[in-house]
Amino acid sequence: MELNDTKKTFIDIYEAYADAIFRHCFFKVSDRERAQDMTQQAFMQFWTYMKDGQNVENPKALLYRIAGNLAIDWYRKKKAESLDNLIDAGFEPSDSRGENIEQTAEFKNVLRLLPQISQDEQNLILWRFVEDLSPKDIAEILNERENTVSVRIHRALERLKDLMKTS
Amino acid sequence: MKKDIVTILKSMKEVSLGEKHKTEIKKHLLDHIGAPSHTTSSTNWYGLLWSHQFKVGYAALFITLSLGSTVVFAAEQALPGDLFYPVKTKVTERVERVFVASEPEPQAEYETKLVERRLQEAERLDREEEFEERTKKIAKEEIEKQADKAEQALAKVKIVRESKKNEESIQLMGTFSAPQATEMMSAKMNVRQDIDDDDNSDDKEDRDSRDDSRKARNSDDNDDNDNDDDRDSDLRKVFERHEDIVKKLDIKKNNRSREDR
Numbered sequence: 549m550e551l552n553d554t555k556k557t558f559i560d561i562y563e564a565y566a567d568a569i570f571r572h573c574f575f576k577v578s579d580r581e582r583a584q585d586m587t588q589q590a591f592m593q594f595w596t597y598m599k600d601g602q603n604v605e606n607p608k609a610l611l612y613r614i615a616g617n618l619a620i621d622w623y624r625k626k627k628a629e630s631l632d633n634l635i636d637a638g639f640e641p642s643d644s645r646g647e648n649i650e651q652t653a654e655f656k657n658v659l660r661l662l663p664q665i666s667q668d669e670q671n672l673i674l675w676r677f678v679e680d681l682s683p684k685d686i687a688e689i690l691n692e693r694e695n696t697v698s699v700r701i702h703r704a705l706e707r708l709k710d711l712m713k714t715s
Numbered sequence: 716m717k718k719d720i721v722t723i724l725k726s727m728k729e730v731s732l733g734e735k736h737k738t739e740i741k742k743h744l745l746d747h748i749g750a751p752s753h754t755t756s757s758t759n760w761y762g763l764l765w766s767h768q769f770k771v772g773y774a775a776l777f778i779t780l781s782l783g784s785t786v787v788f789a790a791e792q793a794l795p796g797d798l799f800y801p802v803k804t805k806v807t808e809r810v811e812r813v814f815v816a817s818e819p820e821p822q823a824e825y826e827t828k829l830v831e832r833r834l835q836e837a838e839r840l841d842r843e844e845e846f847e848e849r850t851k852k853i854a855k856e857e858i859e860k861q862a863d864k865a866e867q868a869l870a871k872v873k874i875v876r877e878s879k880k881n882e883e884s885i886q887l888m889g890t891f892s893a894p895q896a897t898e899m900m901s902a903k904m905n906v907r908q909d910i911d912d913d914d915n916s917d918d919k920e921d922r923d924s925r926d927d928s929r930k931a932r933n934s935d936d937n938d939d940n941d942n943d944d945d946r947d948s949d950l951r952k953v954f955e956r957h958e959d960i961v962k963k964l965d966i967k968k969n970n971r972s973r974e975d976r
Contacts, residue, residue, distance in 0.1 A: 555748050562741060570732040587732065588740045595748055654723045677724035709720055 554598050561607045562591055568608075568679055569615050575662060575674055576619035586622070590615040609689040616671065623667075661711045669704035676701050775810045794836050795857055796850030804857065819875050823868035830865045830953050833858045834960050862954065 569590055573583035593614045597604055604610055662670055675681040675689070683701065687694040732740070790802035808829065815825045837854045 558748060559741070559745070562744060566737050566740065567731045571727070571730050574730055575727070584732065584736055584740065588743055591740070591744055592747055595744070599748070654719075655726060658720070658723050658727070673724065674727075677721055678727045680725075680728075705720070712720060 551599075558591075558595055558598055561594070561611075565608055565611055566591075569611050571678060572612060572615050572674060573619060575659070575670070575678070576615075577622055578659065578663075582622070586615065586618050590618055593618075606688055608685070612671075612675070612689050616667075620667070657712070657715065658708075661708060661715060664711055665704060665707050668700075669707060672697070672701045672704045673708060677705075775806055775813065794840050794850070795853040796840075796847070800853075819868065819871040823865065823872045826861070826865035826868040827953050830858070830861045831956075833861045834953075834956060837960055858960070865953065 566587065570583055570587045573586040573590070574580060577583055577586065590611060594604075594607070594611055597610065662673070665673070672686065675686050676683070681689075683694050683698045686701070687697045690697065790799040790807055793800040793803050812822075812825065815821050833854070837858060840850060840854060
């Protein structure tokens with residue numbers, strides 16, 4: 549592929565997945581600015597793959613993997629501040645885009661509970677229910693069997709449900 | 716309950732980067748991959764067309780056209796002291812200057828060309844024996860003024876060349892370790908010296924082949940250096956000529972005052 553074609557493809561991929569990758573980062577780090585930086589960084593790393601002529605069969609999967617690794621690095625560098633502390637300090641996770649109060653409260657509640665399940669479970673929940681990825685797509689990202697992924701999604705959702713009941 | 720939590724999770728999809736930030740990141744990425752961004756290029760064109768330089772150009776062009784082709788032609792032939800001489804130096808040449816590329820080297824070349832033109836004017840005046848004290852003063856001032864401009868333009872060229880060399884060394888420092896980079900830079904700087912040293916070698920064929928391979932390896936650098944040297948020597952010649960003609964003007968002035976006495 550010519551370099552100019554590669555650049556064009558890269559920009560098309562950015563347009564298609566920028567919001568999804570940002571969301572993924574946002575729910576991991578609970579900070580809009582950090583999530584923006586992380587999104588930019590993820591696409592820069594993705595460009596390095598493309599530029600070096602590496603075969604990118606599933607850009608979405610690769611981008612999620614890069615973003616996931618960036619989030620893990622971030623967690624390692626700085627033990628995640630609990631969302632409770634962030635909210636107490638005035639952090640507002642919702643974009644306040646006209647949702648009703650009840651919905652915003654639930655939204656906040658889910659955000660508060662998400663860090664209480666494992667990273668893998670968070671990913672499964674976000675990919676399946678926020679990003680609408682099919683179990684097959686998720687299986688491709690994780691390099692696992694579709695059935696295994698379906699079972700794990702179900703378990704992750706049950707865990708979150710239990711947390712909601714007790715909260 | 717399951718339905719509820721799924722609904723809540725689905726509502727999370729509304730969280731997005733936002734158009735502003737999406738465009739901002741896109742711009743950074745375009746810079747990173749080295750692709751021209753549409754916004755940047757359109758701004759540049761607009762900015763360029765309405766830059767101060769172009770505005771002066773438009774105004775000068777308008778005045779030049781208004782004055783008409785006769786005036787322009789008359790001005791082209793004008794010599795210091797003539798009625799239309801200021802039109803030549805302050806309008807026509809200003810318009811020409813606007814359309815010279817903005818890089819320091821073409822500008823230095825153009826300013827040098829103007830020094831030559833000033834000298835030719837002085838010579839023409841001298842040949843036509845119309846060198847009155849007043850016109851001589853104007854001619855000399857014009858030569859000095861133009862020589863200053865050329866010198867400034869040349870100084871700019873030198874500054875740009877130096878900063879390019881520095882950038883190159885910084886890039887090398889980034890790519891290689893400090894001792895490697897220093898070694899490469901000094902190797903580049905010594906290439907020309909090596910070639911000169913090799914001229915003293917006894918074995919001419921051997922020397923030529925080594926020269927060829929070295930020149931091939933460093934062809935870009937040598938081409939640049941050669942071009943730079945050519946331009947420097949052109950400018951040097953102009954300045955030498957300028958000094959000669961000023962001296963000549965002074966000698967003639969002394970002769971005439973002696974004759975008058």
